Amino acid sequence: MSRHHPPSPPTRSDHVPRKRFGQHFLRDAAVIGRIVQAIAPQPGQRLVEIGPGEGALTLPLLRATGALTVIELDRDxxxxxxxxxxxxxxxEIIHADVLTVDFTALAAGxxxxxxxxxxxxxxxxxxxxCIDHLDAIEDMHFMLQKEVVERMAAAPGSKAYGRLSVMLQLACRVEPLIEVPPAAFRPPPKVDSAVVRLRPRPRAERPLDVQATLERLVRAAFGQRRxxxxxALEGIAGTGQIEAAGIDPRTRAEQVAVGAYVALARVIERDTDPG
Known part of the structure; x- marks a missing residue:
């Protein structure tokens, strides 16, 4: 991971969005204003922007805080x-793939x-x-594909409810904020977008004691959701264990509440604990 502070701007006036980086640059001033208002940045806060692009959010955030860290993969x-x-x-400009950035080290407390x-x-x-570094994060505001935001916030019983819903809701409070049409971007994406706020739950509310089992369990459950x-959980949890967690073994993954997955993970761990 390298940090660059080049002295001069490129000569061309418009950066050509790159498909391989999934670039769609926000350009609607009204939408930008609403997002900044939702973030409500304050001086002295440690803001980190992923993929600043052409600076649509960067500039108003920087005006509000006076300091900012940005993570950008596109060298140009x-x-x-x-x-x-x-x-x-x-x-501070970090030239890196965000998936390689250690947010915990970056936060430094x-x-x-x-x-x-x-x-x-x-x-x-x-x-x-980001969930892997949740203890270093105060909150998150992300623009995402609207369908992804719907999956993040989905309740049991809906088609959108899945692995992402369970794992994110266990880690954070999920709050969809703003819907954004394709025309707000350059180039316009082929899908609608939305802004979501994620507030990490306190450590006491997160099932950290069974995290690995829970991840394996939820992945398997939704891997064969029909x-x-x-x-679906054959080899991971038996019928008796599923019933012990208060779940009907005949139900499908999308019908099981978030808390019930935690209960089942605890049953599995209890039964495998040699002590």
């Missing part, structure tokens, strides 16, 4: 960011507020990466 955008922000405040218009092609891996839970 880095000089633009450095030049465009030079007069507004202190910007001061919780981060993480924001970003996430590349839709890798949004789920980024969300899970099957009954008893069949």
């Amino acid at each position: 955008l880095i000089p633009r960011i450095a030049a465009g922000t030079a007069a507004l405040g202190k910007v 001061a919780p981060l507020r993480v924001v970003g218009n996430l590349p839709y092609n890798i949004s789920s891996p980024i969300l899970f990466h 099957k009954t839970l008893a069949n």
